[in-house]
Amino acid sequence: MAERNALEKLDVGALSLEQQEKLHQFKVKTRIANEKYLRSHPEVEMLLRDFLRDVFLKRPTDIREFAADHFSDPGLPKKIQDQMNIHNK
Numbered sequence: 001m002a003e004r005n006a007l008e009k010l011d012v013g014a015l016s017l018e019q020q021e022k023l024h025q026f027k028v029k030t031r032i033a034n035e036k037y038l039r040s041h042p043e044v045e046m047l048l049r050d051f052l053r054d055v056f057l058k059r060p061t062d063i064r065e066f067a068a069d070h071f072s073d074p075g076l077p078k079k080i081q082d083q084m085n086i087h088n089k
Contacts, residue, residue, distance in 0.1 A: 042087075043080055043084055046080050046084055046087070047071075047076075047080055050079070051067070051070055051071070
């Protein structure tokens with residue numbers, strides 16, 4: 001909660017109106033670009049879904065080690081491709 005209180009005390013007037021508008025436009029463009037990327041690469045969603053499912057099922061104590069093991073599994077590309085094939089049928 002200390003971080004939240006610190007963030008609430010930020011000087012919101014530090015940016016000019018023009019800078020605020022440019023920042024807003026940058027955020028919008030970035031979100032659109034990210035959405036386009038994710039829509040053109042459905043395997044990313046499949047990777048995340050698979051990882052999160054395993055996390056919730058196995059509830060590892062060391063999430064970093066678990067993630068490293070999960071994403072470095074040599075069988076992962078085939079597993080995701082098989083899931084993609086099933087999903088696209």
